[in-house]
Amino acid sequence: MNFNIYDFTSFNQWIDNYLYTSLSPFWALIVEMTIIGLVFLTGYALVGLFLVYLERKVCALMQNRIGPNRVGPFGLFQTIADLIKLLLKELISIKQADKLLFNLAPFIVIIASFLCIAAIPFAKGLHAMDFNIGVFYVMAVSSMGVVGILIAGWSSNNKYSLIGAMRSGAQIVSYELSVGLSLITMVVLAGSMQFSTIVEAQSDGWFIFKGHISSVIAFIIFMIASTAETNRGPFDLAEAESELTAGFHTEYSGIKFAFFFLAEYMNMFIVAAIAATVFWGGWMPLHIGGLDGFNHVMDFIPPFVWFFGKTFVIIFLMMWFKWTFPRLRIDQLLTLEWKYLLPINLLNVLLMALMVLMGWHF
Amino acid sequence: MEFTGTQLMFIIFSAIIVIFSILTVTSRRILRAAIYLLFVLISTAGIYFMLNYQFLAAVQLGLYAGGIIVLIIFSILLTSHISQKFEKVEWKKSVFSAIAVIAGIIVTLTAVLNYQFEANNAITQEVDMNLIGTKLLSYDRGGYVLPFEVISILLLASMIGAIVIAKKGKKV
Numbered sequence: 107m108n109f110n111i112y113d114f115t116s117f118n119q120w121i122d123n124y125l126y127t128s129l130s131p132f133w134a135l136i137v138e139m140t141i142i143g144l145v146f147l148t149g150y151a152l153v154g155l156f157l158v159y160l161e162r163k164v165c166a167l168m169q170n171r172i173g174p175n176r177v178g179p180f181g182l183f184q185t186i187a188d189l190i191k192l193l194l195k196e197l198i199s200i201k202q203a204d205k206l207l208f209n210l211a212p213f214i215v216i217i218a219s220f221l222c223i224a225a226i227p228f229a230k231g232l233h234a235m236d237f238n239i240g241v242f243y244v245m246a247v248s249s250m251g252v253v254g255i256l257i258a259g260w261s262s263n264n265k266y267s268l269i270g271a272m273r274s275g276a277q278i279v280s281y282e283l284s285v286g287l288s289l290i291t292m293v294v295l296a297g298s299m300q301f302s303t304i305v306e307a308q309s310d311g312w313f314i315f316k317g318h319i320s321s322v323i324a325f326i327i328f329m330i331a332s333t334a335e336t337n338r339g340p341f342d343l344a345e346a347e348s349e350l351t352a353g354f355h356t357e358y359s360g361i362k363f364a365f366f367f368l369a370e371y372m373n374m375f376i377v378a379a380i381a382a383t384v385f386w387g388g389w390m391p392l393h394i395g396g397l398d399g400f401n402h403v404m405d406f407i408p409p410f411v412w413f414f415g416k417t418f419v420i421i422f423l424m425m426w427f428k429w430t431f432p433r434l435r436i437d438q439l440l441t442l443e444w445k446y447l448l449p450i451n452l453l454n455v456l457l458m459a460l461m462v463l464m465g466w467h468f
Numbered sequence: 469m470e471f472t473g474t475q476l477m478f479i480i481f482s483a484i485i486v487i488f489s490i491l492t493v494t495s496r497r498i499l500r501a502a503i504y505l506l507f508v509l510i511s512t513a514g515i516y517f518m519l520n521y522q523f524l525a526a527v528q529l530g531l532y533a534g535g536i537i538v539l540i541i542f543s544i545l546l547t548s549h550i551s552q553k554f555e556k557v558e559w560k561k562s563v564f565s566a567i568a569v570i571a572g573i574i575v576t577l578t579a580v581l582n583y584q585f586e587a588n589n590a591i592t593q594e595v596d597m598n599l600i601g602t603k604l605l606s607y608d609r610g611g612y613v614l615p616f617e618v619i620s621i622l623l624l625a626s627m628i629g630a631i632v633i634a635k636k637g638k639k640v
Contacts, residue, residue, distance in 0.1 A: 135473045207499060221535055238596060239522050246526040249534025253506060256541045260499060263550045275542055299597055 112408055114231030142234055146223055150372060155185045157371040161416075161425055167241045168429040175260050195360035200263065203357070207261035212358070212365035221247040222376045227301045229389045229410035240301040241293055242381060245286050248335075251373065252278040255337075255354050258366070262357035270353025273343045273436060276342030277334055281341075287451040290329035291324040291458045292317070292384045295467060301383060308387035311394060316468045321457040325385045327451055329423065333378040334439070337370060339428035343436055374424060375417065382416035389413040477518055484511040496554040499544050506537045523595055 121141075125134040159174065159182065171302030174181030198423065225240050225247075227233040236241045252275055259271020294306045295317045307313075314321045323409035345353030355366045381389060389409035393401045434442070460465050483510050492504040509532040516525035609611045 130474055204497065207503060207576060237522050239526050243526045246530030247535060249530055252538055256545060257499065257503065260545050260550065268545065272545060275538065279538060
């Protein structure tokens with residue numbers, strides 16, 4: 107066994123060989139799938155809890171407060187205490203609701219975000235599924251989460267929930283276009299939709315530098331559109347608490363509410379991870395083509411540190427948006443997408459294609 | 469009989485497809501029918517993934533599960549109330565549709581069972597995205613540029629139609 111924090115390929119190979127030599131192929135496959143599932147579930151819960159803590163700390167920073175500071179060092183165990191509280195709360199069932207769909211909705215939301223994680227490369231060799239259509243797969247799978255929000259709003263049999271669900275449906279369906287198109291701009295530059303190829307292609311400079319003008323425009327559009335797609339402020343109309351109590355999850359309590367909450371934070375993580383992978387090189391260290399000494403120094407920092415570092419910088423940006431900008435009105439929201447972002451995005455795809463054809467990128 | 473992983477997955481997926489297809493047409497609540505249809509479409513995507521045709525699987529998920537089902541649910545949300553239920557179907561109608569279904573099953577089964585399937589030992593290949601892209605826009609033999617353009621004109625026409633319908637009339 108050779109464990110190496112710079113490259114997990116041989117470690118995974120070792121586990122794979124061990125399982126296949128000691129078990130029949132069928133059971134080896136089942137065991138492998140179970141291990142991957144457990145690792146992802148644990149990671150999902152831990153990252154989700156940490157993000158809730160981070161949000162409260164960042165919010166406090168923006169508002170000149172201290173934030174959670176009583177439970178554990180720096181208040182680190184605050185969210186764990188909150189989780190235990192949520193687990194112990196009563197699950198209120200509603201008489202006039204469609205019970206089956208009401209209970210199903212949180213699972214659809216959480217499964218859609220869970221499916222996305224499978225395609226994200228965390229470090230060299232730490233990659234559950236390396237589809238050759240990676241980017242497209244993530245776009246396809248993430249579009250299913252909205253189904254959960256819509257049926258949650260409808261099956262609660264509540265006006266606020268229904269309005270929240272309709273708003274979030276309109277919002278996600280519109281902003282999905284911009285997310286997709288800005289990713290396609292980067293696919294044009296990379297020449298591939300496979301995440302491993304995209305990361306490898308950035309070994310002599312991240313795409314945001316390689317594609318300069320066009321990449322920067324695509325990155326800004328991606329950040330705006332993906333903040334909207336994750337239903338976060340300033341685009342949190344679906345749960346605007348001053349107008350709709352809590353939007354589509356008004357009627358949910360206890361752990362079912364926690365599922366929506368967790369899925370929202372994990373969607374933010376996924377979006378940030380994709381932005382980090384496609385624009386900032388994923389787990390690839392900061393390399394500048396030609397400067398070999400500098401590149402070599404950067405290689406000493408392990409890839410997963412790079413990946414999580416970049417992801418959390420982007421998450422910080424998204425939290426900064428939330429606590430800085432006021433909420434948009436629904437007509438302003440749709441105008442922004444259809445009259446500004448979409449035309450700019452379409453032109454940007456053309457510009458990127460022209461740049462790639464003429465060789466204007468690095 | 470020893471199952472392989474693929475066989476087991478195929479059995480699970482096809483069981484889900486069969487069960488939820490039946491539930492889709494028998495459910496008396498319209499949104500539940502839409503959700504059952506969603507499960508059928510997702511399992512179909514699962515079968516495509518099993519065949520290693522990932523592009524089609526992602527198209528299935530993105531277009532049908534994420535696009536068409538969302539559209540269907542959206543229109544249900546706008547038009548129907550939660551307490552609404554369809555009336556029970558008359559027994560005459562259900563007998564007639566049962567006969568039609570059984571006839572359909574017999575025709576399909578005889579066709580499938582009479583066909584001589586040959587086992588193919590070739591290794592399943594991933595379909596290259598570049599190949600799909602080039603074929604879609606190629607005007608050589610076997611290229612699909614004409615259907616591609618025809619479909620885009622159809623799409624444009626339907627978009628203009630939608631805008632004309634949605635546009636408000638002249639202000640009086």
